[in-house]
Amino acid sequence: MADVDFTHTTVEMRGIVKKFGSLVANDHIDLTVHKGEVHALLGENGAGKTTLMNVLYGLYQPNSGEIFIKGDKVEVTNPNIAISRGIGMVHQHFMLIPPFTVTQNIILGKETSGPFGVLDIQKAAEEVKAISEQYDLYVDPDQKIEDISVGMQQRVEILKALYRNADILILDEPTAVLTPQEIREFITIIRNLTFQGKTVILITHKLREIKQAADYCTIIRRGKRIDTVEVEKTTEQELASMMVGRSVSFYVKKEARIPGEAILQVKDLVVRDNRNLKAVDGLSLEVRKGEILGLAGVDGNGQKELVEALTGLRRVESGGIFVHERDVTNRDPRDIIDSKVCTIPEDRQKRGLVSDFTVEENIILENFDRKPFSSRGVLNFQAIRDYAGKLIDTFQISPPDGTVRAGTLSGGNQQKVIIAREVSNDPDLLIASQPTRGLDVGAIEYVHSSLVAQRDKDKAVLLVSLELDEIMDLSDRIAVIYEGKIVGIVNAVDADENTLGLMMAGGGQENG
Numbered sequence: 001m002a003d004v005d006f007t008h009t010t011v012e013m014r015g016i017v018k019k020f021g022s023l024v025a026n027d028h029i030d031l032t033v034h035k036g037e038v039h040a041l042l043g044e045n046g047a048g049k050t051t052l053m054n055v056l057y058g059l060y061q062p063n064s065g066e067i068f069i070k071g072d073k074v075e076v077t078n079p080n081i082a083i084s085r086g087i088g089m090v091h092q093h094f095m096l097i098p099p100f101t102v103t104q105n106i107i108l109g110k111e112t113s114g115p116f117g118v119l120d121i122q123k124a125a126e127e128v129k130a131i132s133e134q135y136d137l138y139v140d141p142d143q144k145i146e147d148i149s150v151g152m153q154q155r156v157e158i159l160k161a162l163y164r165n166a167d168i169l170i171l172d173e174p175t176a177v178l179t180p181q182e183i184r185e186f187i188t189i190i191r192n193l194t195f196q197g198k199t200v201i202l203i204t205h206k207l208r209e210i211k212q213a214a215d216y217c218t219i220i221r222r223g224k225r226i227d228t229v230e231v232e233k234t235t236e237q238e239l240a241s242m243m244v245g246r247s248v249s250f251y252v253k254k255e256a257r258i259p260g261e262a263i264l265q266v267k268d269l270v271v272r273d274n275r276n277l278k279a280v281d282g283l284s285l286e287v288r289k290g291e292i293l294g295l296a297g298v299d300g301n302g303q304k305e306l307v308e309a310l311t312g313l314r315r316v317e318s319g320g321i322f323v324h325e326r327d328v329t330n331r332d333p334r335d336i337i338d339s340k341v342c343t344i345p346e347d348r349q350k351r352g353l354v355s356d357f358t359v360e361e362n363i364i365l366e367n368f369d370r371k372p373f374s375s376r377g378v379l380n381f382q383a384i385r386d387y388a389g390k391l392i393d394t395f396q397i398s399p400p401d402g403t404v405r406a407g408t409l410s411g412g413n414q415q416k417v418i419i420a421r422e423v424s425n426d427p428d429l430l431i432a433s434q435p436t437r438g439l440d441v442g443a444i445e446y447v448h449s450s451l452v453a454q455r456d457k458d459k460a461v462l463l464v465s466l467e468l469d470e471i472m473d474l475s476d477r478i479a480v481i482y483e484g485k486i487v488g489i490v491n492a493v494d495a496d497e498n499t500l501g502l503m504m505a506g507g508g509q510e511n512g
């Protein structure tokens with residue numbers, strides 16, 4: 001291969017095309033990764049990052065294109081081939097066995113045999129310990145996976161790859177599940193790995209992490225490689241524009257306001273999860289008129305169950321929910337909507353929209369049985385069309401056609417349909433749960449300004465999000481949830497990431 005200098009190149013992908021039916025997930029992507037660097041793959045949700053790495057790891061076969069690993073052209077027809085060439089991949093969803101110990105999980109599938117073919121756990125455990133010391137990847141080898149934090153589980157995944165002698169590590173959205181402190185430790189670990197000659201391919205959509213951790217960054221948009229840049233010489237703004245395809249604004253404009261009386265009051269709430277454990281465990285909070293209260297927390301600390309209880313989708317075991325001092329505990333969803341509570345639900349496809357219904361039908365979903373949309377059981381199509389048309393226009397929903405099925409819209413436009421429907425009901429309380437998850441930067445900008453607009457109209461807004469930056473940018477007050485309880489409430493102007501991060505990890509007990 002005369003045109004590539006393989007002395008430093010460790011992975012070279014050329015012209016990779018991967019189609020799923022008619023969808024081209026990777027459209028002639030080239031990628032060059034040098035030994036010992038951190039190479040970020042940046043792109044919005046659905047850009048094709050994971051697909052490209054699954055191709056490299058042998059989980060998907062490309063329709064065309066070539067792969068070179070350490071100079072050799074390789075047909076990576078399955079992950080064993082990738083592993084034998086020194087590639088390790090840590091997926092977005094970990095693949096560990098919860099009741100097994102750390103060591104058992106690491107050695108699983110690559111057990112060391114003793115002299116009589118007996119599994120030599122002792123020897124394996126020592127090897128694991130040596131690797132973990134070498135890379136500062138501290139774990140307790142005898143703990144069960146189910147008893148350790150998500151951050152620790154991630155280390156186990158990395159150790160598992162290193163134990164298989166990986167020197168090229170693919171990490172897919174590794175920080176999505178971590179607290180700010182864990183993210184910092186994680187970045188140090190990555191640096192450690194590359195100092196010792198490992199190569200890291202880091203998939204992410206977080207610009208700040210790229211600036212902190214990566215040497216080079218390849219930007220992918222809609223299946224195509226846009227560019228590869230040296231991170232040091234590129235600003236976050238430039239990265240964002242390449243990712244989205246136009247310039248974007250990061251800043252949410254927000255004037256100071258004095259909040260009014262409490263619209264939502266939650267008192268000593270106890271709610272159980274699907275496993276019948278107390279997911280919300282004596283939680284109290286208030287959201288006032290004209291404020292955004294952000295609920296920060298690591299995933300799985302009761303946020304989902306809280307929102308379900310507030311919207312009438314999950315039974316409250318004890319405690320109470322009051323809207324305008326009226327008790328709505330254990331009322332059905334319809335009754336709660338009638339109390340002027342609106343929701344942007346966490347799961348757009350499942351709870352927010354009926355994909356097979358048209359945009360028009362989705363817009364009147366909660367009001368179709370009322371005037372002017374229907375009278376005496378007969379739908380008034382003209383009234384529906386006029387109303388939907390107005391909202392499509394106001395909220396700039398694309399395509400501007402109420403008769404298309406909602407499922408065919410992009411994520412951002414689906415979210416606009418939900419926001420249009422919910423806020424046009426003129427709620428007093430808006431509950432927004434993970435409102436920007438999976439959206440591109442442009443749509444995020446839109447959602448953020450919609451939430452601030454509601455606050456400025458004197459609505460109460462409860463914002464539940466796993467994105468701490470989003471919480472810090474938008475909120476007036478920030479409540480931190482940990483193991484189903486509020487462990488602290490701070491004014492957003494006084495909040496700093498460190499303190500919030502500590503609270504999110506269960507430290508700090510100040511109540512406000």
Ligand SMILES: Nc1ncnc2c1ncn2[C@@H]1O[C@H](COP(=O)(O)OP(=O)(O)O)[C@@H](O)[C@H]1O
Pocket residue numbers: 020023025043044045046047048049050051052
């Ligand atoms: N196994 C699959 N079958 C069908 N479509 C897929 C599959 N995997 C990914 N896709 C589609 O390919 C596109 C790229 O997805 P993905 O590589 O996961 O994006 P990213 O990791 O950048 O978020 C998306 O439109 C996604 O829906």
Ligand SMILES: [Mg+2]
Pocket residue numbers: 046049050051
């Ligand atoms: Mg992905």
